[in-house]
Each structure stands twice: as structure tokens, then as C-alpha cells.
Amino acid sequence: GFFRTLWRVTYISVLGGLGYLAYTIYEVRSPTEQIEPDPSKKTLVILGTGWGSVSLLKNLDTENYNVIVVSPRNFFLFTPLLPSCTTGYIEHRSIMEPIRNILRHKKASVRFYEAEATKIDYQNKKIQVKDDSDVKGDSMETEIDFDMLVVGVGAENATFGIPGVREHSCFLKEVGDAQKIRKKIMDCVETALFKGQSEEEVKRLLHMVVVGGGPTGVEFAGELQDFFQEDLLKWVPQVKDHFRVTLVEALPNVLPSFSKQLIDYTESSFKEEHIDIRTKTMVKNVTDKTIEAQVTLPDGTKKTEIIPYGLLVWATGNAVRPVVKDLMAQIPAQKDERRGLKxxxxxxxxxxxxxxxxxxxxxxxxxxxxxxxAQEGAFLARLFNTMAKTDAMETELRELSERQATAKVDERNEILSLINERQKQLRRTKQVGPFQYSHQGSLAYIGAEKAVADVSWFSGNIASGGTMTYLFWKSAYLSMCFSSRNRVLVLMDWMKSRIFGRDVSRE
Ligand code: FAD
Ligand code: NAI
Incomplete structure (x- = not known):
């Protein structure tokens, strides 16, 4: 009775799921012919292939414009799972989606140049671009004219001019950063175990310091401690007594954008996981082996402390890119803004x-x-799709008015009613409201199969932390992956790491 029905429902659901997956794979692998871009249409240049630009491209009707994309990276990167790549829990290629695949599925083809925009010339509506990749061609620098420009170049890593940061630490923003960290963790481990290493040096080499207690720093610290607990201890038990993860934060607490309850939960979980949190500790200087930090003591006095490290990961937030700074300097209305383009x-x-x-x-x-x-990119796509429609309607209206002026009397009424109809349509189409952000909540992984979530639910907020939240975090991020291909790869990586453990090769 009941079990047979349950079995049938499960069987049909699995079959349905597999059928759907097969169909999406077929669709992705069989792109159809594309319309060539029309050079008489307005040239829309899009800078960047990150969250904003790719969301715009995904939703844009490319046949309405002559679209050109410029980015030094020919793929989209699903950043929320990047911290998992630093320990090999997920392989980095599983969270990358080639921009060529994305663009090949648009109705009208889009030109893509793998290059960096080095200058945006606002007055002359031109951008200068430079291909800085390893393979050099005869043409490496050029100019591109635009009628419309979307700047989606993201931000660079903030260092606040602190000496030594760029030279000695690893950031965590791009694929290359995660690869560098993964390699360096194992290098520290193997170097610490080299014959004749003093105990003090072993301690330093196995001290993993993370600066910045925002979500990036917290998630990385959690992933690193997991790696230690779940795999390193098993394969390299000699590191047991000296491998330590320390999170350094200038403010009195970590995760300043989360609710008080979740901050407390995170701090107590880190304590249980043996991750050392050093709050009210501001890093002022970095050398190849130590950081110098100013610690504010409970009585308000300050002292300087030298902390030796083997691996240093710097995650203190965002700074404005030079190309954006240069554009801001060309526009008088942007003079007072320092954080980015108003x-x-x-x-x-x-x-x-x-x-x-x-x-x-x-x-x-x-x-x-x-x-x-992502929401901003989708909004711009709606706006541009509408603008193209209204442009076409306005042209048609002008033609109708001209025809009406020279038409015979009996034809005139017919054209007039068509004009009225088109004007109504035009008014309706033009009603694109301003951008409104809808916050779906904040989620962060904190290690040991726990996550924290501040999620909006109807009109209220739910703050939750723990293993159930972790399962929610996993399924939410899996469903948010760019493509079915990414979802399958991430799922397989998770299973692979579970079954065989993370790979501890230094490569
Ligand atoms: P990006 O996604 O950074 O893309 C910028 C693009 O511009 C890139 O393609 C870059 O190559 C390109 N570019 C750079 N310079 C130039 C140039 N001169 N010319 C042309 N192109 C250029 N946010 C969340 O909401 N949830 C999360 O869980 C989350 N997790 C994160 C985890 C990590 C480790 C990090 C680093 C960030 C995370 N974020 C998360 C933040 C999120 O990734 C960023 O807010 C988001 O990437 C911003 O999108 P963007 O399009 O502005 O920039
Ligand atoms: P952040 O700006 O959120 O946090 C940086 C932290 O570094 C701050 O708490 C700051 O006080 C601290 N800091 C700065 N200088 C310091 C110093 N010299 N010494 C010690 N501490 C110092 O940066 P983060 O984490 O890189 O995040 C950037 C953006 O990306 C945020 O908007 C964040 O919400 C988003 N993000 C979201 C994630 C998620 O939702 N799971 C994950 C990662 C990032």
C-alpha cells in the first residue's frame, strides 16, 4: 500500500529529474544559429564578466544592440563557493562558467574581447583596452567606441596602504587566489616537517592567520579548520599540536553585518572548533614572516604585538579600481564620492x-x-530591452504621422486609430520603475558543518545557525550555481571529498 505508492512517487520523481537534466544538457550542448550583430544599431559595451555583467547578459535581448563585452577573465565565477576551493573541497573549475558558452546561447551574437579596460574616455565615448594575457599577438591594445556603456568591473582588494600586504599575503577574490592559498597551505605543512626544523619555526609555519572578520575571512577560517580536522590530521598527524587558525579583526566583533545573535553563535562555534578569534586587533604592518598588530586591551590601552605566521590571508574588504577612479575624476558630479561610481x-x-x-x-x-x-544586472537588462522597444515604437509613430499627413481621407482615420493604439502601448512600455533591491537574506558557512543565516521571511527576519542551516546553505548555493553543469560538478566534488577526503598534493 503506502510503501508501494512512495516507491512509485520516488521512481517517477527520479526519472523526471534525470529526464530534465538530460534535456538541459542537450539544450546547452546544441546552440542554434545566431543573428549577426547589426552595426547600425547602438553599440552597447559591457565591462566585466562578474555577477552584475553576466546577469545583465543573461537577460538582455542582444538583437536590439551591437553588444561588445570586455573582461580580462573569459568566465563567470560563482564566488560564494570560492572559499571551499582553497582546501580542495571543491575544484575551482566546478564553479566557473565559460563566457563563450553563455554568449553562444544569445539570439544575436555578441563580441567578446579578453582584455582589461585601462581607460574610459567619457567625453569621446571611447574605451582603451589592453590584452595582458601570457600569449602576445601583434595587436594587444586598441580603442572601442561606445554609444552606451555598462561598468561592471567589481572592486579590488583593500589594503589601506598597509606596508607589506601586497608582497606577503594572499587575497581571496579570484580563482588564482584560491589556487595560491591551496598550494601554500601544503607548502607550509611540508616545510614545517622538513628535517631539522626548530619547534619555534614549526609553530610559525603552521600558524594560519586570516586578517578581516567579514564573511570572506570567517568562511575561509571555517573551511581551513575543517581541512585540518577532517583530512590533514589523518594524512599528516605530525601537525596535530602546532596547526592553528587565527582570525584577526580590528572591530570588537566578527561579521558586523549579521545580527547580534548570529555573531555570538559564530564566536562560540569558533571557540569549539579551536579557531582563535582576535578582535580589537588592527594589523598595521606585514613582513614576510610576521604581522604587527595594535591590540586594544579591555582597559582601553593599546599595545603592539608581533604575530608570526606561515600563511597570511588578507580579507579586509573592497577598494575602488584605478579605471573607475580615473572615470570618477572626469565627471564633476562624482568629485565628492570616494567609494565608487555614484x-x-x-x-x-x-x-x-x-x-x-x-x-x-x-x-x-x-x-x-x-x-x-545580480539584481542590478537583471534590472538593466529589463531597462535596455524596454528602451529598444520604445525606440522602435517611436520610429514607427513618426512614420505613421508622416503617412497620415499625406494619406487620403478614408485612410487617415484608420492610421489615426493605429497611432492612438501605438501611443497607448508606448506609454505602457515606458513605465519601467526605478531599481528596487529585494533582500533575500545573508548566509555564511562557519565551519564544522554549521552555517549562519539572516533570512527575510514574509515581513519578518529569521536568524538561525547550526547544522540545519548548513543543509539550507548547501542547497541554496547549489540551486544558485550558474548552470546544471556547475551544479553536477559541485555535487560530485562534495561526494568525492566525502568519500576519499581532500587531496593533500601540493599543486
Ligand atoms: P565581480 O563579480 O568581481 O566581477 C568583476 C568583473 O570585472 C570580473 O569579471 C573581472 O575580471 C572584470 N574586470 C576587472 N577589472 C576590469 C577592467 N579593468 N576592465 C574590464 N573588466 C574588468 N556575495 C553574496 O551575496 N553572497 C555570498 O555568499 C558571497 N560570497 C563571496 C565569497 C567571496 C570569497 C568573495 C570574494 C565575495 C563574495 N560575495 C558574496 C561578494 C560578491 O562576490 C561580489 O559582491 C560580486 O562578485 C560583485 O559582482 P560584480 O559584478 O560587481 O564584480
Ligand atoms: P568586509 O568589508 O565585509 O570585512 C572586512 C573586515 O576587515 C571588517 O570587519 C574590518 O573591520 C576588518 N579590517 C579592516 N582592516 C583591518 C586591519 N587592518 N586589521 C584587522 N581587521 C581589519 O569584507 P569581506 O569579508 O571581504 O566582504 C566583502 C563583501 O562581500 C561584503 O559586502 C560581504 O557581505 C560580501 N560577502 C558576502 C559573503 C556571504 O554572504 N556569505 C561571503 C563573502 C563576502
């Missing part, structure tokens, strides 16, 4: 008419998150 409620860069900005490089009073960038 945009209006339609994401138009203030002081311009034909430049829009999305994501971490845009200042619209939202946090610099993937969630915001």
Missing part, C-alpha cells in the same frame, strides 16, 4: 547620460554583494 535609481552614473554601473563598483546604498549585483 548612480541614480536607474543605475545611471550620476553626471552622465550614457553610462550605467552595476555591482561592487556602483554606489547605490546597498552592500557590495553578489545578490545586489
Amino acid at each position: 548612480v541614480n535609481e536607474y543605475l545611471v552614473v550620476k553626471g552622465t547620460e550614457n553610462i550605467w554601473a552595476v555591482g561592487d563598483c556602483a554606489i547605490a546604498n546597498y552592500a557590495p554583494t553578489a545578490q545586489v549585483a
